[in-house]
Amino acid sequence: MTSISYSLTPISTLKPEFLANPEFGKQCSDHMFCASFQNGQWSNHRIVPYGKIEFFPSMLSLHYGQSVFEGMKAFRMKDGSISVFRPNTHFNRFNRSLERMCMPTVSEAMFMDGLTALLKTDHQWVPSNPGSSLYLRPFCFASESRLKIKISDEYQFIILTSPAGKYFGKPYRLKVETHFTRTAEGGTGYAKCAGNYGSSYYPVKMANEEGFDQVIWTDARDHQYIDEAGMMNIMFVAEGKLITPSLNTAILAGVTRDSILTLARDWGMEVEERRISVAELDRQLSKGTITEAFGTGTAAVVAPIATIRIGNKDHSIPAPDHNAFQNKAASMLHDIRTGITPDHHGWNYIISQ
Ligand SMILES: Cc1ncc(COP(=O)(O)O)c(C=O)c1O
Structure with a gap:
């Protein structure tokens, strides 16, 4: 003690x-x-x-x-x-x-x-x-x-x-960032250190000036793979599967990310943690196979993404309805945290008063 x-x-x-x-x-x-x-x-x-x-x-x-x-x-x-x-x-x-x-x-x-x-x-x-x-x-x-x-x-x-x-944010308009980086593999991205945030400001300010809310960070070496969305992890629902970039040293291991992946697995949903290339994202968005795109983080829990710009092409993603996976996951997390639903994973730490 x-x-x-x-x-x-x-x-x-x-x-x-x-x-x-x-x-x-x-x-x-x-x-x-x-x-x-x-x-x-x-x-x-x-x-x-x-x-x-x-x-x-x-x-x-x-x-x-x-x-x-x-x-x-x-x-x-x-x-x-x-x-x-x-x-x-x-x-x-x-x-x-x-x-x-x-x-x-x-x-x-x-x-x-x-x-x-x-x-x-x-x-x-x-x-x-x-x-x-x-x-x-x-x-x-x-x-x-x-x-x-x-x-x-x-x-x-x-x-x-x-x-x-x-959290009442409007759906995000994001740009896949292929010039600036926040961090690199071997750098400090997996650490929640102040410098990572300072280094994000300038690229995000530039994106804001182009009319985007945030950027989607890509790998620092080739800008070919998706890392995170601004200050959140990023997830997609494609053909019923939940897909998210696998963790690496440039990505912060979000607690919300882990919780949502756990809920998806509990519900029997197929989950893929793997590298997602910008080319694949472009292809899937063009074909319409991605039905949901959202950020995950402590502040927002889930934040829907409405638009993703890749190169000079804007892709629109449909607004999530109440049956959308992201909304079900967010309300399940709310219910677990407030004691409405049993906390099977032992996530709540109760402060006795
Ligand atoms: C860079 C970055 N990625 C991801 C996240 C999401 O992490 P968490 O779900 O633990 O809040 C955050 C927020 O803390 C963040 O700053």
Whole structure:
């Protein structure tokens, strides 16, 4: 059991409107969990009021990018309790990211005890409107102050939480990106490190200027195979099969991706995790054999794709009706997370209050 000190805010900043229709990421809850790494170990585990933190401008993460994060969600269940969706899977991915960036891993006890203590402290911040949740953001950054390029000897681990409303994005218009890359095989794509997001901004800004919402990343070497869709994994339904790119070191192993593939297999659907070439995608979209295309991720769960541009050709994909696989998978995940449907896979981590 991790020993945690508490310094609580005397006045909560929670207002009813923060939970009624929260704008994603705008408002953080009253407290945060922090721990510091010094002299080779994590210590000073604490719950403190959410607020400014002070470091030197020479801290290494600002200059050389040792910074990783996770994104997961807590839900209000139908009996009023709180469940966190697959925190162990997020914990494992967090440590894989830390290892890739030469940062110290965290123990499962610290990660889970910190998360549990924070959710117990700020339990009233978990919204209960259908489709809403409390977004959880564990992150870690190098905090040693030194201008020299080096692996930091000091780090901070923090968990923030922020209410999130139901996702109402319009269907995506995407462009297959064949010039820019986000990452490459052997690079950091499988790690959730800050630099991957910074490197995406420019290509996505260019795509936005051409009228697209996001890009579909392709392999960095030949731009012939599909990797991901922006900040989501990508899936297709073709002739009744669920098809998605197999994982490689350039792709983030999405927790939503894994959950949806598991549900599809539970339902007896044929699932193919394999390389998908841009040429095959072009062919299948032209023939109309792809009946669904969607992104998967913690923020949206599933995000329908309406248009995919390949070269100078725009392919339209029909809007999903309520029988569409993506809608059935999204509502099954909602029902599991909120306790409406039994959690056969043990995905919910229940916070007892
Ligand atoms: C690059 C990238 N790919 C995929 C995903 C989807 O991952 P998950 O389902 O774990 O949210 C995310 C979101 O975190 C992402 O940032």
